[in-house]
Amino acid sequence: MEQESVNPAISSILSEQKLKNIVYPARLFRARLNEEMQRANRTRKPFLYIKIYAHQFDIFGWARPSQIVEKTWRVSLLTMFSHLRFIDVIGYLTDGNGIGIILLNSDLSTLESIRKEILHKLNDAGLIQALRFKPRKPIFKAYLYSGLQEKENLEMAKKVKDFNAMSGSFFSLSRLNLDHIWTHPHKIRYRHIIKRTVDFVGAVLGVIILSPILLFCAIAVKISDPKGPVIFKQIRVGKNGHHFVMYKFRSMYVDAEERKKELMALNETGGKTFKMKNDPRIYPFGRILRKFSLDELPQLFNIILGDMSIVGPRPPLPEEVAEYEPWHRMRLSVTPGLTCIWQVSGRSNISFEGQMRLDNDYIRQGGKIADDIKLILKTFKVVFKGDGAY
Numbered sequence: 001m002e003q004e005s006v007n008p009a010i011s012s013i014l015s016e017q018k019l020k021n022i023v024y025p026a027r028l029f030r031a032r033l034n035e036e037m038q039r040a041n042r043t044r045k046p047f048l049y050i051k052i053y054a055h056q057f058d059i060f061g062w063a064r065p066s067q068i069v070e071k072t073w074r075v076s077l078l079t080m081f082s083h084l085r086f087i088d089v090i091g092y093l094t095d096g097n098g099i100g101i102i103l104l105n106s107d108l109s110t111l112e113s114i115r116k117e118i119l120h121k122l123n124d125a126g127l128i129q130a131l132r133f134k135p136r137k138p139i140f141k142a143y144l145y146s147g148l149q150e151k152e153n154l155e156m157a158k159k160v161k162d163f164n165a166m167s168g169s170f171f172s173l174s175r176l177n178l179d180h181i182w183t184h185p186h187k188i189r190y191r192h193i194i195k196r197t198v199d200f201v202g203a204v205l206g207v208i209i210l211s212p213i214l215l216f217c218a219i220a221v222k223i224s225d226p227k228g229p230v231i232f233k234q235i236r237v238g239k240n241g242h243h244f245v246m247y248k249f250r251s252m253y254v255d256a257e258e259r260k261k262e263l264m265a266l267n268e269t270g271g272k273t274f275k276m277k278n279d280p281r282i283y284p285f286g287r288i289l290r291k292f293s294l295d296e297l298p299q300l301f302n303i304i305l306g307d308m309s310i311v312g313p314r315p316p317l318p319e320e321v322a323e324y325e326p327w328h329r330m331r332l333s334v335t336p337g338l339t340c341i342w343q344v345s346g347r348s349n350i351s352f353e354g355q356m357r358l359d360n361d362y363i364r365q366g367g368k369i370a371d372d373i374k375l376i377l378k379t380f381k382v383v384f385k386g387d388g389a390y
Helices: 008-016 026-043 067-082 108-124 150-154 157-167 189-209 211-224 256-266 284-291 299-305 326-333 352-364 369-385
Strands: 047-053 089-092 098-103 140-145 171-175 231-237 243-249 309-311 337-339
Touching: 008 067, 026 047, 026 089, 026 098, 026 140, 026 326, 047 067, 047 108, 067 108, 108 140, 108 157, 150 326, 157 171, 189 211, 189 299, 189 309, 189 369, 211 243, 211 284, 243 299, 299 337, 309 369, 326 352, 337 369
Parallel strands: 140 171, 309 337
Antiparallel strands: 047 098, 047 140, 089 098, 231 243
């Protein structure tokens, strides 16, 4: 078993307890957490991931030891230990400054009963009044993972918000996302800075170099279909479910969204996204824009704003995300992109499930800058040929 460098308060309280559960080292605990997420995807049985911190700062946020925080942490941890079953998992957090607990087959009702019990014990210990002052960070962080279809998760959003409203600053609850347990290489500081710099500089240069084409497309759209706007704005879903406004040259008639319902039976992707050849909602010049992906050029401004990257999974619509299965959400763990692996591997000819798997493969590979450059070069080749675009 590997040695852990942990807060002395953690070592002290663990040595006092006769736990039936193994206390996993941080690396193995993270691996177990990933396993439980995969299991929940299969069984659709929820679990709670709880982090209890032993931060050495006082209630006012100054960096000095606080007996109040230590006592609060101790009460919280002892209460959690009383709820442990042999199937639950306990381990050290990566920074060595807290304990993580996975309560299997547990949901929001379980967490609410634990919260009430902790607050009751804190009140008995005379700590509630002191905790009225906001800690710099929550001591007790909880994450809920259901393994359900996304639209069912979205229904829990209000319950999560209500839980946090009742809990003040001591507790916090949020949904568990992949990047809470898996460090994507783009989250490593130097690589994130490099990728963001490449995105920003590349997008700015793209706008400057392509400005004549951008101007031509804008004029052509207005002449081809003067009834509607030149730029089509649409809400898309970005990293970790963040919504943003995505820009495109309008390639469809102004009533396209209304007519979409009539055409859903003709969807050719076999999934949640809607694509069809010879879509009657596209006006003539719009077909040229789509064939050569010229309608996507205004997304260079989304890249400059930071909502998108040059390379990454394409940003989906909110109604598409609502139909996602749990494993589909992996593609939301990174910043969406202007081009992606499936766009250079067949574009719209690839089924929805195929697109999801290719995006997940790209994410697992780490998104190296060299690989991104290869995808960009392949994109130019595919765009010039115009294959698979409709």
